[in-house]
Amino acid sequence: MKVEKIGYNTYYGKPQQVGKISSKIQPQFTGQIPQKDIIKELKNIIPYSMKVISRLSESMGEVQNIIINSLGTGLVAPLFIKYNPLSDTDEDTRTYSAWRQPISAILAVGTQAGMVAPFNSIITDMAYSGKYPEEYNQTNFRDEKYLTKMIKKAEPYLTKDQVAKKVHETIAAQHKDLLNNIRYKNRIMILTDNGPAKQLSAKLYNNTLLDTIKELIKTDTKKQESCETKETRRLIRSEFLSKNNETVKATLEEIKHELDNATNLNSMKSYLTLKLKQLKKSNCDSNIIEMVKELKDRIKKINDPPKENGKPVINTKEIIMEELREKTNKMLKHTEKYSSITDENLIKAEVEKSVAERKEAFKVSLETLEDLKKRITNGEQISVSKIEQLLKEKAQGISFKDSALHVDFAEEMIEKYKNNIKNNLKGYKQFTGLIISLAVLPITCCLLNWVYPRFMDAVFPNLSNKKHDNESKQLVDKAPKQTTGGVA
Amino acid sequence: MTKVNPLVEYGIRKPLVALSKAPGMDIVRRNFRNKNMAFINGLAITSIIAKDGVGCYMYVNQSLHNDKIPDDKRKFVAALDLANGGLMILMQILMHLTISNKLVQTKMFNKMFGKNFDRAALKTYKKILNKREKFADVDGKQFHKAMDNIKDSVNEAFSNITSLVAATIIGKRVIVPFIATPLADKTKAWMCRNDKPLEVDKDTVNNYDKEEAPAVKNHKNEQHGKKQSTNLLTRLKDTFNYN
Numbered sequence: 001m002k003v004e005k006i007g008y009n010t011y012y013g014k015p016q017q018v019g020k021i022s023s024k025i026q027p028q029f030t031g032q033i034p035q036k037d038i039i040k041e042l043k044n045i046i047p048y049s050m051k052v053i054s055r056l057s058e059s060m061g062e063v064q065n066i067i068i069n070s071l072g073t074g075l076v077a078p079l080f081i082k083y084n085p086l087s088d089t090d091e092d093t094r095t096y097s098a099w100r101q102p103i104s105a106i107l108a109v110g111t112q113a114g115m116v117a118p119f120n121s122i123i124t125d126m127a128y129s130g131k132y133p134e135e136y137n138q139t140n141f142r143d144e145k146y147l148t149k150m151i152k153k154a155e156p157y158l159t160k161d162q163v164a165k166k167v168h169e170t171i172a173a174q175h176k177d178l179l180n181n182i183r184y185k186n187r188i189m190i191l192t193d194n195g196p197a198k199q200l201s202a203k204l205y206n207n208t209l210l211d212t213i214k215e216l217i218k219t220d221t222k223k224q225e226s227c228e229t230k231e232t233r234r235l236i237r238s239e240f241l242s243k244n245n246e247t248v249k250a251t252l253e254e255i256k257h258e259l260d261n262a263t264n265l266n267s268m269k270s271y272l273t274l275k276l277k278q279l280k281k282s283n284c285d286s287n288i289i290e291m292v293k294e295l296k297d298r299i300k301k302i303n304d305p306p307k308e309n310g311k312p313v314i315n316t317k318e319i320i321m322e323e324l325r326e327k328t329n330k331m332l333k334h335t336e337k338y339s340s341i342t343d344e345n346l347i348k349a350e351v352e353k354s355v356a357e358r359k360e361a362f363k364v365s366l367e368t369l370e371d372l373k374k375r376i377t378n379g380e381q382i383s384v385s386k387i388e389q390l391l392k393e394k395a396q397g398i399s400f401k402d403s404a405l406h407v408d409f410a411e412e413m414i415e416k417y418k419n420n421i422k423n424n425l426k427g428y429k430q431f432t433g434l435i436i437s438l439a440v441l442p443i444t445c446c447l448l449n450w451v452y453p454r455f456m457d458a459v460f461p462n463l464s465n466k467k468h469d470n471e472s473k474q475l476v477d478k479a480p481k482q483t484t485g486g487v488a
Numbered sequence: 489m490t491k492v493n494p495l496v497e498y499g500i501r502k503p504l505v506a507l508s509k510a511p512g513m514d515i516v517r518r519n520f521r522n523k524n525m526a527f528i529n530g531l532a533i534t535s536i537i538a539k540d541g542v543g544c545y546m547y548v549n550q551s552l553h554n555d556k557i558p559d560d561k562r563k564f565v566a567a568l569d570l571a572n573g574g575l576m577i578l579m580q581i582l583m584h585l586t587i588s589n590k591l592v593q594t595k596m597f598n599k600m601f602g603k604n605f606d607r608a609a610l611k612t613y614k615k616i617l618n619k620r621e622k623f624a625d626v627d628g629k630q631f632h633k634a635m636d637n638i639k640d641s642v643n644e645a646f647s648n649i650t651s652l653v654a655a656t657i658i659g660k661r662v663i664v665p666f667i668a669t670p671l672a673d674k675t676k677a678w679m680c681r682n683d684k685p686l687e688v689d690k691d692t693v694n695n696y697d698k699e700e701a702p703a704v705k706n707h708k709n710e711q712h713g714k715k716q717s718t719n720l721l722t723r724l725k726d727t728f729n730y731n
Contacts, residue, residue: 038617038626038634045616050604050642057645065532065652072657080665081568088673093561097568112539122500131501132508135517211521297608302616314619323615402629420521427520428508430528434535435507441539445546453556464558 035415044305045316051303061120061426062433066113074105096463100452104444107451111444112437119436120429127425130191134200135424139191140178140417147171175414183410186383188417209384210376212416216404217369223402224362231355238347240287241338248288249339251279252332255295259325265299265317268324272296291331298323361403368394369404384410523644526588529651533584536656537577544573567675571668576660583659588651597646605639 043051056064078098082091127138128146142150147167151158158166181187188200188208241248255275262268272295279289302316341347368390376382388409395405456464492501507513519527551557551566586592603609614631617623 039637042634053645054638054641057641060645060648068652069536069656072661076657076661086670093564096561097565298612300609300612316616319616319619423520424517427516430531431516441542449550449554
């Protein structure tokens with residue numbers, strides 16, 4: 001695809017001059033680790049199957065549909081056609097038909113996926129360069145790959161390191177510009193194909209603002225519900241600890257002793273598995289079984305993060321052992337606490353106290369967000385800075401930090417805006433893929449119709465006409481005539 | 489400014505932009521934004537079903553008129569295409585409706601990945617993450633947000649893959665052929681219902697045994713220790729050699 005305009009930097013009305021980085025553009029250092037870095041690190045340690053599936057989600061679309069469909073066509077279908085015991089048709093015909101499936105699969109991948117994949121790249125490039133309507137405009141989220149391509153094209157004399165530096169600076173600058181525009185100017189600026197930067201329509205801006213609030217409501221509602229469950233579970237556990245204090249303490253002490261003497265994580269896992277079996281066998285209370293299971297479940301199959309300079313950066317097994325020790329100590333402390341509290345009302349009061357602050361935080365946060373949602377829906381213009389100010393005021397005196405009261409609202413809005421555009425494009429790509437592959441289908445069919453018999457003639461002449469052609473004359477010559485009988 | 493090839497501009501870019509504004513695209517966008525998995529998976533299955541429908545029509549039509557396919561196999565190949573096409577569409581809709589169901593999806597996801605997202609697992613992951621110098625200060629909020637992101641992406645891909653595998657591999661390629669091949673026999677018979685009998689050369693006499701079915705005859709021949717091919721011509725050749 002040809003590049004019409006070099007405009008990898010942001011909203012100064014005109015493209016940035018080649019080779020110059022504006023002095024205004026500096027990476028933003030807020031001290032917080034970027035979310036994508038945390039996700040990347042977590043993907044290094046989660047089980048491999050999850051990592052693979054998570055990666056697949058980034059590329060799900062029409063191409064993957066074609067590939068999965070073709071895997072079934074090419075590998076599974078032939079077996080079920082050839083070895084179908086229910087069919088009366090002779091084996092040769094079934095084999096002949098079965099061979100059409102893998103050929104059809106290869107042609108489908110070659111023609112359909114072969115057409116859809118380049119179109120997907122064209123769509124991505126067009127979205128990054130602002131050629132689409134605003135719902136698909138990704139000029140605020142140009143990624144490393146696109147920027148590298150643009151910078152290399154604009155400034156071919158830059159070294160690899162210089163290009164990488166400039167890419168990172170541009171990414172930081174586009175984020176900073178977007179953040180400032182949202183926080184202080186209540187607008188989002190986008191680059192368009194041929195004109196200067198323009199403001200995102202009021203409708204789309206307000207929808208994004210509303211979507212952000214709805215998302216926060218959804219998250220906090222979920223957390224509030226889990227808080228209720230947590231309270232009920234804590235109450236049950238605390239009452240159990242109060243009534244069976246000695247038994248629990250003895251079991252936990254035993255586990256602690258074992259942990260202190262354990263040589264490795266595997267031996268600890270075997271011990272806890274055995275312990276669970278024993279407890280189940282002796283019909284122990286489900287609460288104590290659950291406690292031991294909580295410990296055992298902490299032993300997961302974790303991948304080690306990639307080595308640095310050939311040396312492992314951390315020892316995950318040791319960390320899991322440490323976590324096991326800490327959790328056991330915490331459980332023992334909890335048990336100790338309820339050895340002296342036996343009154344049911346006191347236990348209830350203690351549990352309520354433990355979750356009171358988080359319950360209050362979610363209550364305030366949900367009330368505030370619902371009110372904001374109502375006001376914006378009714379057409380009131382509320383700026384992002386005003387929302388941030390309101391959340392800050394409401395958060396005063398609440399030390400529990402895991403509710404929407406403590407979020408960076410402008411950052412949340414950027415995240416929502418980015419995801420909305422990304423998902424709009426995903427849907428559009430899938431729809432376009434459908435149309436393209438349907439358009440290519442007649443070509444696939446004609447190609448199959450042409451290739452299939454020729455392939456069979458060349459590779460399996462005994463199954464196709466070739467053999468018949470060669471042998472038909474011999475057979476006719478051999479066929480019994482009028483006097484001796486013949487063949488029709 | 490680099491001049492853009494008018495073929496690319498008017499043949500690719502402009503139609504793509506027009507398509508992005510097409511009526512109905514707002515529905516697609518809304519459902520993708522809200523991660524409505526039933527809709528997303530449904531669109532994927534619709535794409536495959538639409539292609540199967542068009543493909544079925546074309547394959548049947550082409551197979552029937554393809555002189556390169558032997559006469560005796562042509563109608564069976566076409567019948568197999570027709571039976572396959574119809575059943576595939578039905579089976580894929582059925583599989584999609586069952587596998588993409590939210591309840592089924594949740595159950596399957598929890599069974600396969602639930603353990604990796606439970607409280608104990610999250611505690612372990614966070615502990616390990618915080619041990620890395622760079623991530624030592626990552627708090628619960630940041631950690632849970634990242635894990636939610638991973639869970640969402642795993643869930644999305646899992647839902648999409650299971651739906652596609654159930655419809656296109658199990659439904660379409662395992663169940664359908666079992667029903668389609670015998671059905672193709674019937675479809676072929678239906679297609680041949682108006683065919684004229686083969687014209688027999690006046691010098692040739694039909695030696696088809698009306699008294700004994702070919703299958704019984706085959707069985708008897710096998711009893712004689714002679715393995716018979718199911719290919720008509722090979723069998724005829726064997727017969728002549730035998731005579």
